[in-house]
Amino acid sequence: MKTLIRNGLVIPMTGKNDIRKADILIENNKISQIKDSVEGKFDKIIDADGSFILPSFVNAHTHLAMELMRNFKDDRENLQDWLSEIWPIEAKLNDRDIYWASKLGIAELIRNGCTTFADMYYHAWETAKACRESGIRGILGVAIIGDGKVAEKNFKEDATRIKDAADGYENIRIDAAPHAIYTCSDDAYVIAAEWAAENGALLNTHLSETQKEVDDCIRTKGEHPVSYLNRLGIFDRVKTYLAHGVFFDDAELEILRKKDVSIVHNPSSNAKLASGIAPIAKYRTNGMNIALGTDGASSNNNLNMINEMRLASMLSSVSTGKPSALSCYDVIRMATADGAKALGLDTRIGTLEEGKEADLLVMNMKKVNTCPVNDPYSAIVFSSDARNIEYVFSSGEMLLEKGTLTTLDEDEIMKNVTMQWNDILRR
Numbered sequence: 001m002k003t004l005i006r007n008g009l010v011i012p013m014t015g016k017n018d019i020r021k022a023d024i025l026i027e028n029n030k031i032s033q034i035k036d037s038v039e040g041k042f043d044k045i046i047d048a049d050g051s052f053i054l055p056s057f058v059n060a061h062t063h064l065a066m067e068l069m070r071n072f073k074d075d076r077e078n079l080q081d082w083l084s085e086i087w088p089i090e091a092k093l094n095d096r097d098i099y100w101a102s103k104l105g106i107a108e109l110i111r112n113g114c115t116t117f118a119d120m121y122y123h124a125w126e127t128a129k130a131c132r133e134s135g136i137r138g139i140l141g142v143a144i145i146g147d148g149k150v151a152e153k154n155f156k157e158d159a160t161r162i163k164d165a166a167d168g169y170e171n172i173r174i175d176a177a178p179h180a181i182y183t184c185s186d187d188a189y190v191i192a193a194e195w196a197a198e199n200g201a202l203l204n205t206h207l208s209e210t211q212k213e214v215d216d217c218i219r220t221k222g223e224h225p226v227s228y229l230n231r232l233g234i235f236d237r238v239k240t241y242l243a244h245g246v247f248f249d250d251a252e253l254e255i256l257r258k259k260d261v262s263i264v265h266n267p268s269s270n271a272k273l274a275s276g277i278a279p280i281a282k283y284r285t286n287g288m289n290i291a292l293g294t295d296g297a298s299s300n301n302n303l304n305m306i307n308e309m310r311l312a313s314m315l316s317s318v319s320t321g322k323p324s325a326l327s328c329y330d331v332i333r334m335a336t337a338d339g340a341k342a343l344g345l346d347t348r349i350g351t352l353e354e355g356k357e358a359d360l361l362v363m364n365m366k367k368v369n370t371c372p373v374n375d376p377y378s379a380i381v382f383s384s385d386a387r388n389i390e391y392v393f394s395s396g397e398m399l400l401e402k403g404t405l406t407t408l409d410e411d412e413i414m415k416n417v418t419m420q421w422n423d424i425l426r427r
């Protein structure tokens with residue numbers, strides 16, 4: 001299969017000045033050529049005149065099936081109060097709930113230009129099935145809340161079920177995902193890191209989301225969260241990415257930088273739950289790799305990476321007093337190349353380069369909200385939205401064509417999600 005995307009403005013995210021008008025040829029799952037003009041015979045030609053072509057977004061932290069709890073009791077005082085509303089619902093969830101909610105989440109991600117997501121949730125085998133059926137790239141965590149026994153059981157049973165559900169679909173990786181230091185024991189973390197190292201996986205966990213979490217860690221363990229995980233040897237055992245990281249001090253940053261740990265910034269969730277504003281511009285200046293995530297739809301309340309970029313930029317400006325502290329180019333890097341790096345996928349995706357996998361989107365800027373385009377990076381972060389995104393490719397497969405999803409039936413998904421949610425409320 002050969003698809004030519006012609007006449008677009010290619011924004012490869014390999015360097016700020018690398019933008020150019022060019023053709024892109026997709027052959028099977030790869031970008032085979034990026035040239036001023038590509039000649040030949042093609043199965044499909046997309047005229048991208050007036051459009052931007054950029055790497056599709058990487059949502060490096062979410063809980064996909066929390067789509068179910070969108071707008072549900074989200075006016076609570078703080079993270080702990082809100083979790084006390086969410087956990088009883090989660091205890092009732094079944095496979096069918098997760099399957100349909102995952103499909104809804106994937107439909108929303110694709111519509112918003114995202115083709116890779118890192119997930120941490122229950123019944124992840126159903127999310128694997130939804131990934132396989134939709135063509136998206138899923139990094140699915142084996143979720144752990146509990147002690148070493150729970151971790152061992154989940155790696156034995158859940159990881160096997162996820163692998164079976166993936167059924168050979170190549171765009172699923174299974175990571176280890178202990179939830180947080182306030183819900184998992186020392187040995188749960190160590191077992192998770194050992195399992196990940198043995199299985200070519202990464203470790204995904206929440207860390208330093210709230211001041212309370214940091215204070216409790218210092219009180220109960222006598223040290224800051226990063227020092228604690230470092231003492232357990234987690235960062236030496238396995239490549240790790242941490243969601244939130246709102247409250248890291250300089251000593252923690254030094255450890256994370258040395259151990260090549262990435263931070264996933266979740267600005268909407270942190271703002272909505274009043275957790276705080278992570279000093280991302282400072283982290284980047286200190287040499288940290290920063291990715292971007294939406295967190296779950298119940299603390300956001302959508303899965304829209306353009307919203308995250310916009311908010312990340314604005315929060316950085318307002319908290320530093322410097323609009324230039326985090327440039328629009330920087331923030332798009334976080335949502336593409338740096339997100340891919342955090343997930344260990346940077347040799348495959350995250351930039352537009354010949355030989356990389358064709359994970360990309362075509363954004364039509366000939367719309368009222370993006371006219372005129374002066375600075376392309378600013379246009380993407382501050383003016384664009386899902387209306388501009390017309391084509392989305394994942395591993396060379398077209399998942400959105402002229403604004404229509406090709407692998408998913410949205411009406412069927414919404415009908416089933418509504419049915420499942422009504423059923424959950426009756427259980």
Ligand SMILES: [Zn+2]
Nearest residue numbers: 206243295296
């Ligand atoms: Zn989260």
